[in-house]
Amino acid sequence: MNRDIVILTSRNKFFGQTRKPWSSLDVDQIAALLAGHGWKVEQHDFHQVVNQAVDLKGRTIFYAFSQKDNYRQYINDIVYHLSKNNRVIPSYDLLKCHENKGYQEIFKKTIGLNGLVAQYHTSGDEVNAESLKYPVVLKTTQGTNGKGVVLIRNYPEFLKQTKLLGKKLGLRRKLDLFRRKYLRKKKFIDYPDYSDRQDYLEYREYLKHEQNFILQEYVPGLDFDYRVLVACDRYYVMKRSVKKGDFRASGTKKFSFSKTPDPALLEYARSVYRMFDTPFLSLDILFNGTQYFVGEFQALHFGMSVVARSDGYFKALPNENWTFVEDKPHLENLVANTLVEYLK
Numbered sequence: 001m002n003r004d005i006v007i008l009t010s011r012n013k014f015f016g017q018t019r020k021p022w023s024s025l026d027v028d029q030i031a032a033l034l035a036g037h038g039w040k041v042e043q044h045d046f047h048q049v050v051n052q053a054v055d056l057k058g059r060t061i062f063y064a065f066s067q068k069d070n071y072r073q074y075i076n077d078i079v080y081h082l083s084k085n086n087r088v089i090p091s092y093d094l095l096k097c098h099e100n101k102g103y104q105e106i107f108k109k110t111i112g113l114n115g116l117v118a119q120y121h122t123s124g125d126e127v128n129a130e131s132l133k134y135p136v137v138l139k140t141t142q143g144t145n146g147k148g149v150v151l152i153r154n155y156p157e158f159l160k161q162t163k164l165l166g167k168k169l170g171l172r173r174k175l176d177l178f179r180r181k182y183l184r185k186k187k188f189i190d191y192p193d194y195s196d197r198q199d200y201l202e203y204r205e206y207l208k209h210e211q212n213f214i215l216q217e218y219v220p221g222l223d224f225d226y227r228v229l230v231a232c233d234r235y236y237v238m239k240r241s242v243k244k245g246d247f248r249a250s251g252t253k254k255f256s257f258s259k260t261p262d263p264a265l266l267e268y269a270r271s272v273y274r275m276f277d278t279p280f281l282s283l284d285i286l287f288n289g290t291q292y293f294v295g296e297f298q299a300l301h302f303g304m305s306v307v308a309r310s311d312g313y314f315k316a317l318p319n320e321n322w323t324f325v326e327d328k329p330h331l332e333n334l335v336a337n338t339l340v341e342y343l344k
């Protein structure tokens with residue numbers, strides 16, 4: 001087998017993440033560890049691939065995600081292009097899923113990860129909201145730590161919350177709209193059907209500030225969720241409690257860890273992981289007492305507390321029993337070892 005890998009990072013060898021979304025893993029260390037396993041490693045910055053004719057074809061490419069909007073677009077362009085002639089890890093689909101709960105729902109359906117019913121929209125106007133099953137969870141496509149995630153109990157709340165997704169227009173825009181509505185008298189020779197009224201209505205719609213969102217089936221009565229990080233056959237598990245009077249566990253920082261395996265949870269996580277094809281998978285798992293559901297997932301650049309604060313991970317033994325493996329966490333080691341295992 002060709003043991004040759006290219007690592008692409010953002011500026012200053014950034015490869016997220018460790019403590020926070022702005023803290024990088026040590027890519028040189030990951031590269032050295034991979035080299036120790038017999039891999040030939042080449043490193044580039046994304047901008048070098050675009051601008052300095054680093055021609056990548058037929059290669060295995062492990063690349064960084066970013067939480068910064070401009071960088072996400074940049075990486076998206078480059079990885080889409082590279083994915084046509086290379087093996088990119090994670091896949092382009094999983095890059096699109098990153099910090100995009102809308103595409104996650106599309107992708108879940110593609111791979112048969114069914115469970116929570118969900119819809120993906122650009123506006124409340126698209127939703128048949130009077131006949132929705134309430135309560136329902138509204139999530140903006142972007143946002144972490146519970147920001148942008150609200151519980152909607154009824155139709156009036158739906159109207160209120162979807163209205164909050166928009167932004168009010170500034171005074172200049174408002175005056176301009178007033179002018180267009182009442183004072184404008186335009187004619188266009190090349191557009192004889194033009195109407196001031198129609199143009200005003202269409203322009204008003206065009207100006208409307210919108211945020212895309214999903215509506216996801218609500219799992220009632222949870223006082224915690226699980227964060228499970230799967231790294232090939234290692235399963236890191238952290239329980240996250242909700243704050244009193246809230247339903248969101250993400251962002252509370254109320255973590256707990258156990259060394260006693262929960263086989264049903266671990267088997268569910270494994271069955272989900274097997275639907276994907278990726279070295280790392282961070283899962284938010286909701287458990288209603290009988291069934292497990294995936295709330296959201298990330299293939300890279302996920303929160304690392306689940307590893308950093310743990311004393312080790314769970315692993316299935318050949319006899320299918322789960323066991324806890326004591327292992328002092330070292331993030332770069334974990335990344336390198338998991339990649340090596342995945343690429344085997």
Ligand SMILES: Nc1ncnc2c1ncn2[C@@H]1O[C@H](COP(=O)(O)OP(=O)(O)O)[C@@H](O)[C@H]1O
Pocket residue numbers: 116137139143144145146147149216217218219220222224225242247248249250284286295296
């Ligand atoms: N469908 C759901 N039903 C009940 N609780 C949910 C549901 N989806 C998410 N939650 C809760 O809300 C929290 C935040 O939602 P999540 O989709 O993970 O967004 P974030 O990106 O903010 O972490 C989760 O940690 C979980 O506790």
Ligand SMILES: [Mg+2]
Pocket residue numbers: 145250284296
């Ligand atoms: Mg989450």
